[in-house]
Amino acid sequence: MIRNVRNAFTRRAVLMGGILVAAAATGLTAVSAQDATRLVIGTTADVVNFNPLVGNSRSDTWVTNLMYPRLMQMTAQGSKDPYVATDWGYSEDGLTAWLEIRDDLTWSDGTAFSAEDVAFTITAVTSEKIGVTAGLVPAFVSATAASPTRVEFVLSRPDSTFLTNIGFWMPIVPKHAFPEVGQVAAFANDKDWVSAGPFQLASVEVGQRYVLEAVDNYPLVEAGRATIDEVEFRVFPDVNAEALALRAGDLDLIANALPAPIAQTLNGQPGITVEQAPSLGWSHVLYNMQREPLDNVLVRQALAHSVDYEAIRAIAMQGLAQSTNSSVISPVLSYWADPAMEEYTFDPEAAKALLTEAGYADADGDGMFDDLELSLLYEQSAADIANWAQIMKDSAAQSGITINLVGLERNTYLARGREKDFDIYAGNWAVMEEPAAYLGLAYRTDGFINYASISDPELEKLIDAAQAATTPEAVKEQVQAAARLIQEQVYDNVLYYQTFQFAYNSDKWEGFVMQPSDLLSLVNPLSLASVKPKG
Amino acid sequence: MHLSGYVLQRLLRGLATFWFAVTITFFLVRLLPGDPVLAVAGPGMTEEIRLQQLALYGLDRPLAVQYFAYLRELVQGNLGISFLRSQPVTQVLMERLPWTLLLTGAALVLTVLLGIPLGVLAATRARGWVDQFVQVSGVIGQSLFVPSIGIFLLYTLGLMAGLFPIGGAVKSGLTGFAWYASVAHHLVLPCLTLVMAQLASYVLTLRSTLIEALGEEYCDLARAKGTPERTVVWKHALRNALLPTTTLIGLQIGFLVGGAVLTETIYAYPGVGRAIFEAVGQLDFPVLQGAFVLLAATVVLANLVTDLAYGFLDPRVRAG
Numbered sequence: 001m002i003r004n005v006r007n008a009f010t011r012r013a014v015l016m017g018g019i020l021v022a023a024a025a026t027g028l029t030a031v032s033a034q035d036a037t038r039l040v041i042g043t044t045a046d047v048v049n050f051n052p053l054v055g056n057s058r059s060d061t062w063v064t065n066l067m068y069p070r071l072m073q074m075t076a077q078g079s080k081d082p083y084v085a086t087d088w089g090y091s092e093d094g095l096t097a098w099l100e101i102r103d104d105l106t107w108s109d110g111t112a113f114s115a116e117d118v119a120f121t122i123t124a125v126t127s128e129k130i131g132v133t134a135g136l137v138p139a140f141v142s143a144t145a146a147s148p149t150r151v152e153f154v155l156s157r158p159d160s161t162f163l164t165n166i167g168f169w170m171p172i173v174p175k176h177a178f179p180e181v182g183q184v185a186a187f188a189n190d191k192d193w194v195s196a197g198p199f200q201l202a203s204v205e206v207g208q209r210y211v212l213e214a215v216d217n218y219p220l221v222e223a224g225r226a227t228i229d230e231v232e233f234r235v236f237p238d239v240n241a242e243a244l245a246l247r248a249g250d251l252d253l254i255a256n257a258l259p260a261p262i263a264q265t266l267n268g269q270p271g272i273t274v275e276q277a278p279s280l281g282w283s284h285v286l287y288n289m290q291r292e293p294l295d296n297v298l299v300r301q302a303l304a305h306s307v308d309y310e311a312i313r314a315i316a317m318q319g320l321a322q323s324t325n326s327s328v329i330s331p332v333l334s335y336w337a338d339p340a341m342e343e344y345t346f347d348p349e350a351a352k353a354l355l356t357e358a359g360y361a362d363a364d365g366d367g368m369f370d371d372l373e374l375s376l377l378y379e380q381s382a383a384d385i386a387n388w389a390q391i392m393k394d395s396a397a398q399s400g401i402t403i404n405l406v407g408l409e410r411n412t413y414l415a416r417g418r419e420k421d422f423d424i425y426a427g428n429w430a431v432m433e434e435p436a437a438y439l440g441l442a443y444r445t446d447g448f449i450n451y452a453s454i455s456d457p458e459l460e461k462l463i464d465a466a467q468a469a470t471t472p473e474a475v476k477e478q479v480q481a482a483a484r485l486i487q488e489q490v491y492d493n494v495l496y497y498q499t500f501q502f503a504y505n506s507d508k509w510e511g512f513v514m515q516p517s518d519l520l521s522l523v524n525p526l527s528l529a530s531v532k533p534k535g
Numbered sequence: 536m537h538l539s540g541y542v543l544q545r546l547l548r549g550l551a552t553f554w555f556a557v558t559i560t561f562f563l564v565r566l567l568p569g570d571p572v573l574a575v576a577g578p579g580m581t582e583e584i585r586l587q588q589l590a591l592y593g594l595d596r597p598l599a600v601q602y603f604a605y606l607r608e609l610v611q612g613n614l615g616i617s618f619l620r621s622q623p624v625t626q627v628l629m630e631r632l633p634w635t636l637l638l639t640g641a642a643l644v645l646t647v648l649l650g651i652p653l654g655v656l657a658a659t660r661a662r663g664w665v666d667q668f669v670q671v672s673g674v675i676g677q678s679l680f681v682p683s684i685g686i687f688l689l690y691t692l693g694l695m696a697g698l699f700p701i702g703g704a705v706k707s708g709l710t711g712f713a714w715y716a717s718v719a720h721h722l723v724l725p726c727l728t729l730v731m732a733q734l735a736s737y738v739l740t741l742r743s744t745l746i747e748a749l750g751e752e753y754c755d756l757a758r759a760k761g762t763p764e765r766t767v768v769w770k771h772a773l774r775n776a777l778l779p780t781t782t783l784i785g786l787q788i789g790f791l792v793g794g795a796v797l798t799e800t801i802y803a804y805p806g807v808g809r810a811i812f813e814a815v816g817q818l819d820f821p822v823l824q825g826a827f828v829l830l831a832a833t834v835v836l837a838n839l840v841t842d843l844a845y846g847f848l849d850p851r852v853r854a855g
Contacts, residue, residue: 046813048619129587188621206630207805208703236702236803237812238682241689245701248694411567411818 037229039509039531041523042242042251046235047210050201051189052171053121053130062255062523063210063233064171067195069220071099071118072167073526076516078280078333078433080164083220084113084172094158094470099167103149104219107174107196115145120175122153122166124184135448136165136437139467158468160475161437168433172196198226198529209234218529227511227532246272246503253504257518259383260318263501271507278332279498280517281429282324283385285376285392286452286492288423293372298358300490303374303424304344305351308395313496316387321496328442329435329483330497332516335472336435338480341487351399362400373402377422380407385426388495392426417451425451428498431517435479436466443482443491454491510534541846549839556831557609561602564823571618571818592618592820605824614828615821624825628807632829634704635806638798639791641722642729647784650734651773654741654780659768661746669738676735681794684728685801692724699724702803725802729794733787737780744779748772778845785841789834 043062049055052064072080088099105113122143125133139159146152155162177194179187193201198221199212210233214226234251236242243262245251247269258266258274267274287294287303294300304326313321324330325341352369360369376392378385386407393403403424408416417425429449432438440463441447445455459482466478486492500518513527571594589595593604608615614624657669693701699720700706706717748754749772757767795808803809807826814822 048817049621186621190620190622203707205707205805206627207634207809208705208803209707211707232707234703234803235805237800237809238803240686241702241801241803244689244694248697248701250701410816 037227037533038232039228039230039528040232040234040250040252042236042245042254042256043233044235044237044239044242044256046206047204047233049188050193051173051184051187053125053133053173054185054187056131058256058519059233059235061519063201063212065197065523066199066212066231066525066528067193067197067201068171068173069105069113069196069525070168070171071101072164074168074280074433074515074520076278076514077335078516079335080167083167085167088163088167090158090160090163090470092470094160094468095155097153097155097163098146099151099163101149101151102219105196106217107177107194108200108215109177109194111174111176111194112148113172113174113196114148115151116148117172117175118151119143119145120178120181121170121172124173124178124181125170127181128185130185133166133169135441136169137162158470160467160469161434164434165437198525199231202230207235214529221526221529226529228528231528243503246505249505251505252509253512253522254502255521255523257500257521258503260320260501263503266503271505272503273506274501274503275512275514275522276320277500277502277514277518277521278322278330278516279500280330280332280431280433282328282330282432282494282497283321283388283428284426284492284494286425286427287490288420288425288452289455289491290420290453291423293358293360294374294423296358297489298354299372300493301344302351302354302358302399303396303401304490304493305347305354306396306399306401307344307392307493307495308346309343309495310346311391311395312388316391317384317496317498320499320501322499324494324497326487326494327483328432328439328486328492328494329479330432330494332497333433333435336476336479338483341484344487344493346395348395348399351401355400367400368397368402369400372400373404374423375404375406376424376426377406377408377413377416378426379410379413381410382428384498385428389426420451420453431519433517435483436463436469436475439463439479439482440467443486452491456485456489456491459485459489459491506534508534538846542843545839545842545846549835552838553831553835556835557606557828558602560824560827560831561605562598564820564827565598565601567815567818571820592616594820609828614825617822618819619817619822620819624821627810627822628825628829631805631807631810634804635795635799635808637718638722638725638729638804638806639788639795641726642733642791643784643788645726645730646734646737646787649730650737650741650780651777653734653738654745655768655773657738657742658745658749658776659764661742666742669742673735673739673742676731677739679732681728681732681797682801684731685725685798688724688728689801704805721802721804725798725804728798728802729791732794733790736787737783740783741776741780745772745776748776751775781841781845785838788837792830792834 043059045057045059047060047063048057049060050064052068055061055064069084071083071085073083075081084101084105085099086102090097101115101118107113122140124130126137126140139155139157139162141154141156143151143153174194178184195201198214198218200215201210202213203211212231214229216225218225236245239259239262242251242254243266246254246266263274266272287300289295309323313319323343326343327338327341329336329338331337355369360372362368363370376389378389380386389405393405396403416422441449443450443454444460444463462478462482462485466475466482469475469478500521502521504512504522509531511531512522513530514522515524593601616622617624617627620627653669657666660666689701692698704718704721705714709717749768754767754772757771795806796811798804799806799809800812807829810822811826814826
């Protein structure tokens, strides 16, 4: 009996092994027969919304960016170049704006891309308050298609950032293929796509892949068509497995910025290139101005002198971070940055002097100021911040300041930040490329990302003046004055801007166009329309 | 108790368990920290939009009202609309369910196919080197963590040996036999991971119950009557020893579901487990609730089948 069972089991095992080997061989053959002009890109998340006006994640943006064009293109310095929009400007009083768009772009169903589409998109975005763009253009009143290629806007007040904000942040959608204004935000756009980018979404396998095919009429690249035939976004929720897939040749490129240890591992691998791109945002700590003693500028300045900035950048960030000179204008934005600004020095003695001046004392002689205990809120899963929060705590202790770390999961962290339930808030802003606009969002009393509850009439005056100025020079002057005031008052303590790392298979591909920030990086329409097989 | 009474009792118990699981899930999901609207729309949302979104999804209503509305919809087979995808939850889950059933089903079958002979081998050679090896391996196996096994297998068999793909469920653009072959090819590593993670429990449980059964009087009687030892083992002892293992299979389905969340995440496998992983991160309440309801139904159903099988195989259970 045992022999019979063993024999039966052995037979089944051999049969099963045979099937697996055959399957493996078939699969391997299929892999080697892969189309040479398909670029396979790894992402860590599925696309959750194909409506580009609603999609809120990087993975959504990477895919929809290839389908729905933006009006302007971002330069390495964060400024905007012509793209679909060829020219733009404001009236002398600043109350109207206009832009001209090119006349040779068509939607994938053959309909001409026109000024009507632009007017429709901004009307939907603002009236339905969709996404971040709605918050960026508070001065918008109305838009009209004056001709097939000219859009005119009425503004409630002069706003020098209006056109560049919609130029970069607002993908244009087809009026004829989207529902009426009032229903656009609820439109899933999950089939029968009508697009006007270098690639057209061809198939979706949820949880697995999104395949886009090159379109034949894309005038925004010289050849009139992307060099490659297809782009496939393949979903790898685990970044370690994603890196292994790149090494194994299953992926050609990883879209998301890599954690430093994985980037270091990939850097030494044959055939793989790791490229770097600067962030257009920054990492910082905010001090809750609604709470004592953080409403006291002397305490905030003491805290600014209690951060070991160099240690944070060298140790926690492994050298992949640069100083912004304690300015809210990153040096990456070279036109706007103020070279005269200097970073707060890590100086525990200066911090102690400021705290003594503010009335604090160490009565019990334990080396820590009495009645000065602060909490620092951060997102536990943000590995970089979790690392430097500890450094911040240790360096503050050298100034006699007790900081308790509160690491939370993402959703709780976001909710507590929004509810202003923190003393010190550690976080990142991803893309802050238009200074006059983001100063308004982050530091004006009613700014909707003013987490620190800053309310300073002098600062608001500067921000208003920057937004109302009609020449770049005048904007710059006000922006730099606002940045200096923010630094002096320590309304925001900017620690660094990050250097992101991205990896791709350089044995197989060349011609990528790197753009700044982890939102664009190597996976932007220009880059994917330009990349080609090597050799 | 008559068999029909036993079946009715178990059915009612299953329904009560399902209702309890649904209720607990509803409230647990809402106890998750964070604001689902914030998670969906991002921090750059105005308060006005936040309130609009809460109202749109009915999250501004009292919890009790939300609960009864949810039960009413559930009875009608409506699991709601995904916050993130603006799609019916049933559609979101039905796209994923076949992959999870394939993965967990294959893992369960393979575990049983491997577990029974290994358990018998260890029990019949108790205290021998084979038994020692199985026991030590079992203890190690029980302590293995699914992500560790996953990354290890990906690195060794996927990257180094190049035998299997690093992730996904099937290669694109295939049809016919090539498609099935690719599915099988992609299934090997995730399935092996789940098998490795749960095989030890089967083997060790079967080993101990079989050793106990082999010492029972009815086995001694069979031996005294001259029955060959292999018949004693496979025909008499194993039949009884398999009863606790049958229960374990039902329980292990729950483990498989939990293991599938991690396995599917590591292997980029497009199943319900990964949908849960994504929905937790994005606080997509309807998808989370729907996935838990689906899994609760699966586990309750599996346990019901196990109970019924047990009651059918062993009439003493019905009496108790």
